[in-house]
Amino acid sequence: MKLFKIRFFALILFVTGWSSLLGQTPKITRGPYLQVVTPSSIIVRWRTDMPTSSKVLYGQKQDKLNLTATSANLTTEHEITLSSLKPATSYHYAIGTDNIPLAVGSDMFFHTAPKTGAKTKxxxxxxxxxxxxxxxxxxxxxxxxxxxxxxxxxxxxxxxxxxxxxxxxxxxxxxxxxxxxxxxxxxxxxxxxxxxxxxxxxxxxxxxxxxxxxxxxxxxxxxxxxxxxxxxxxxxxxxxxxxxxxxxxxxxxxxxxxxxxxxxxxxxxxxxxxxxxxxxxxxxxxxxxxxxxxxxxxxxxxxxxxxxxxxxxxxxxxxxxxxxxxxxxxxxxxxxxxxxxxxxxxxxxxxxxxxxxxxxxxxxxxxxxxxxxxxxxxxxxxxxxxxxxxxxxxxxxxxxxxxxxxxxxxxxxxxxxxxxxxxxxxxxxxxxxxx
Missing domain, CATH: 3.60.21.10 (Metallo-dependent phosphatases)
Known part of the structure; x- marks a missing residue:
């Protein structure tokens, strides 16, 4: 996974749509990792070295993360639920704070579960x-x-x-x-x-x-x-x-x-x-x-x-x-x-x-x-x-x-x-x- 620093901000802003980079940059110390996948939702978790807000940008194309899930609560243990997803579908995602991108990479993706009862592999x-x-x-x-x-x-x-x-x-x-x-x-x-x-x-x-x-x-x-x-x-x-x-x-x-x-x-x-x-x-x-x-x-x-x-x-x-x-x-x-x-x-x-x-x-x-x-x-x-x-x-x-x-x-x-x-x-x- 590529943890981009501020010098790469132009690329990240283009890919993820973050609006700006302000203040001290927190560091990810754990994650991201995925929990509780369903046909329509998934939980993304990560840990930072200082309390921050939480933001996940996601979408079906790596270069078009056009959906957003956020939490304004300041925490070091971040847990964001992505909902209203399509079953058996691949998504890419990036994580950060309200205004600072922290992680984006080709290995940050997930597949939603198939519909319950589906006979797919x-x-x-x-x-x-x-x-x-x-x-x-x-x-x-x-x-x-x-x-x-x-x-x-x-x-x-x-x-x-x-x-x-x-x-x-x-x-x-x-x-x-x-x-x-x-x-x-x-x-x-x-x-x-x-x-x-x-x-x-x-x-x-x-x-x-x-x-x-x-x-x-x-x-x-x-x-x-x-x-x-x-x-x-x-x-x-x-x-x-x-x-x-x-x-x-x-x-x-x-x-x-x-x-x-x-x-x-x-x-x-x-x-x-x-x-x-x-x-x-x-x-x-x-x-x-x-x-x-x-x-x-x-x-x-x-x-x-x-x-x-x-x-x-x-x-x-x-x-x-x-x-x-x-x-x-x-x-x-x-x-x-x-x-x-x-x-x-x-x-x-x-x-x-x-x-x-x-x-x-x-x-x-x-x-x-x-x-x-x-x-x-x-x-x-x-x-x-x-x-x-x-x-x-x-x-x-x-x-x-x-x-x-x-x-x-x-x-x-x-x-x-x-x-x-x-x-x-x-x-x-x-x-x-x-x-």
């Missing part, structure tokens, strides 16, 4: 446990850039532990925003779910940088049922319904995710019951099945999530559950009814699969009860670990030596998923086809 990027500025994180980022030159991700899912190791603001700045600013943040809408490191290990503390850094669609701005909480929410994109759950926070000072009488799970049931989309993807940090750097037979949260939450997800025919926490990659068979320890897993009893012998990783869903595929994608930055009993017997594929992240393409009734490693190799792929 949607590309999802999912990455967990990534924010540590390691070579694994950086190489993985660059490989996703290469793998998506034909179709940039439409939705970016951050699966928790997004900034190591305490979730401090400067850690988010160094390990997340700085690492993706020149690649994905200015043009890829992101949706986050919190991990234990994002909370800084304090599950009852909610006045934290994680919640200040992201805007959640808690009012059902992007579909679903209003959650009224930044901790958990849902949204639609095309014909996919996404649900983000908080698997670490102690909500209302008393309820964990596995407390099925709590406010979060009560909302989850209502949201899934109201969902009309053919695809449902749920994401939260703590996986119910893993034998990597964490053990789902021994860690209390993982055991109880498997016992108490999974029957609810099965009831509403969720397709995929994405998580992290364990610093490995793991993929289960399509599962139903397995809530016990690893040794109780019975492939003949707990796997619901229509995979054919010649297409081992292609699952065709019919009218019978479908199984849920659980993905652990916790090696986006952190890497490695092996618990007793690795690999978990419910896994089709496990890898604790290479890092990477997921690309998931959904088009109509077909879902293709691949695990792209930090060396560019795709080491796991699978497909789900619905009738």
């Amino acid at each position: 949607v590309r999802i990027w999912a990455i967990g446990d990534f924010g540590n500025s390691s070579d694994n994180q950086i190489n993985g980022r660059d490989q996703i850039l290469k793998a998506t030159t034909d179709h940039r991700p439409d939705v970016w899912l951050m699966l928790g532990d997004n900034a190591y190791s305490k979730g401090f603001d400067d850690e988010f700045q160094r390990h997340l925003f700085a690492q993706y600013q020149n690649s994905f943040l200015p043009n890829t809408p992101s949706y986050a779910t919190p991990g234990n490191h994002d909370y800084g290990g304090k599950p009852d503390q909610f006045d934290i940088p994680y919640f200040k850094s992201f805007t959640m669609p808690e009012k059902a701005e992007a579909g679903g049922v209003p959650s009224g909480s930044e901790s958990y929410y849902s949204f639609d994109y095309g014909n996919i319904h996404f649900v983000s759950l908080d698997s670490y926070g102690k909500l209302d000072g008393q309820h964990w995710l596995y407390d099925t009488t709590g406010r979060q799970v009560d909302w989850l049931k209502r949201d899934l019951a109201a969902n009309k989309q053919p695809w449902t993807i749920v994401f939260f940090h703590h996986p119910p099945y893993t034998k990597g750097s964490h053990d789902s037979d021994k860690e209390t949260a993982l055991v109880k999530i498997r016992q108490n939450l999974l029957p609810i997800l099965e009831r509403y025919n969720v397709d995929l559950v994405l998580g992290g926490h364990s610093h490995v990659y793991e993929r289960t068979f399509p599962l139903v009814g397995h809530y016990g320890l690893a040794q109780t897993f019975d492939k003949n009893k707990h796997v619901v699969s229509a995979a054919t012998s010649d297409q081992h990783n292609e699952y065709r869903l019919g009218r019978k009860k479908q199984g849920i595929i659980y993905i652990v994608a916790g090696s986006g930055g952190q890497l490695g670990g092996k618990a007793n009993g690795y690999p978990h017997p419910a896994m089709v594929y496990s890898n604790n030596t290479e890092g990477g992240s997921m690309l998931i393409d959904v088009a109509g009734k077909r879902l293709n998923a691949r695990w792209v490693c930090s060396d560019g190799v795709v080491r796991d792929e699978f497909t789900i086809v619905k009738k």
Whole structure:
């Protein structure tokens, strides 16, 4: 991204229509980045080193930013909603104050979501446990850039532990925003779910940088049922319904995710019951099945999530559950009814699969009860670990030596998923086809 200084004012004024340059020039210290995209709106956020007004110029052509959204409130944390947009349409934008342009560039663009229910192709990027500025994180980022030159991700899912190791603001700045600013943040809408490191290990503390850094669609701005909480929410994109759950926070000072009488799970049931989309993807940090750097037979949260939450997800025919926490990659068979320890897993009893012998990783869903595929994608930055009993017997594929992240393409009734490693190799792929 090009951050223009005053000496370039003539070019910027021509491109963006800013009227004048007055006074001291503030500096952007974070962003711009995109949040909560819908068929008709999107949120643009950025941070400045001094309080200023906020202005976004935007339009369908980079050299004709003829639309304006502003806020006169002086702030360092800028958040502007662009509305009355066209569905499935590309826009370019520039940001600044009322009279000072701060950023404009060829990488500052966005695509609005298609109309809800549309069967057009949607590309999802999912990455967990990534924010540590390691070579694994950086190489993985660059490989996703290469793998998506034909179709940039439409939705970016951050699966928790997004900034190591305490979730401090400067850690988010160094390990997340700085690492993706020149690649994905200015043009890829992101949706986050919190991990234990994002909370800084304090599950009852909610006045934290994680919640200040992201805007959640808690009012059902992007579909679903209003959650009224930044901790958990849902949204639609095309014909996919996404649900983000908080698997670490102690909500209302008393309820964990596995407390099925709590406010979060009560909302989850209502949201899934109201969902009309053919695809449902749920994401939260703590996986119910893993034998990597964490053990789902021994860690209390993982055991109880498997016992108490999974029957609810099965009831509403969720397709995929994405998580992290364990610093490995793991993929289960399509599962139903397995809530016990690893040794109780019975492939003949707990796997619901229509995979054919010649297409081992292609699952065709019919009218019978479908199984849920659980993905652990916790090696986006952190890497490695092996618990007793690795690999978990419910896994089709496990890898604790290479890092990477997921690309998931959904088009109509077909879902293709691949695990792209930090060396560019795709080491796991699978497909789900619905009738």
